[in-house]
Amino acid sequence: MSRLLLGFPRLANRGHATRRLTGRKVFEFIRPIHTHFGLRSLTRYDEFTDWKKKLTPEQYVVTREKGTELPFSGIYLNHNEFGMYHCICCDAPLFSSESKFDSGTGWPCFSEAHGTWEQDESHAGIVRRPDNSLGSTGIEVICKNCDAHLGHVFDDGPDPSGHRFCINSTALTFKPRAK
Numbered sequence: 001m002s003r004l005l006l007g008f009p010r011l012a013n014r015g016h017a018t019r020r021l022t023g024r025k026v027f028e029f030i031r032p033i034h035t036h037f038g039l040r041s042l043t044r045y046d047e048f049t050d051w052k053k054k055l056t057p058e059q060y061v062v063t064r065e066k067g068t069e070l071p072f073s074g075i076y077l078n079h080n081e082f083g084m085y086h087c088i089c090c091d092a093p094l095f096s097s098e099s100k101f102d103s104g105t106g107w108p109c110f111s112e113a114h115g116t117w118e119q120d121e122s123h124a125g126i127v128r129r130p131d132n133s134l135g136s137t138g139i140e141v142i143c144k145n146c147d148a149h150l151g152h153v154f155d156d157g158p159d160p161s162g163h164r165f166c167i168n169s170t171a172l173t174f175k176p177r178a179k
């Protein structure tokens, strides 16, 4: 998340989208009438989920258009309560507060995803995906359940995992641990 396009009020976008939050809309999605998705699992989101209705414009740009919130702007950067960070789109639990640490980079960072066992992320709520938009070998982190873009993961995190999951606050919602 080092390459940001500034000049956008609170969000930077890497140029995937032609749509802007303000001003004239460039295009609208065309939603074809269809019936063959009727038997799909109700918990699996697809391209026809109306994310624009479900999310705020900021949440939409970050999670569905791979936007990146500006550094030091997110509400969870200095948030230290005990609990779980969930996906803003589908509510899946993604990161525990126990793995959160201050990386100094300006985004909330976690050393591992919730559900990780040692280095095995097969039961975690996230998946990794190569992201060439960073201009190098970036690894994108997305929600396994709904494909929401969450942020990126780097290999310069603290021991023992060595991972640094750099996640947009905008992609998360926090639930405190029950007392």
Ligand SMILES: [Zn+2]
Binding pocket: 087, 088, 089, 090, 091, 092, 143, 144, 145, 146, 147, 148
């Ligand atoms: Zn999700």
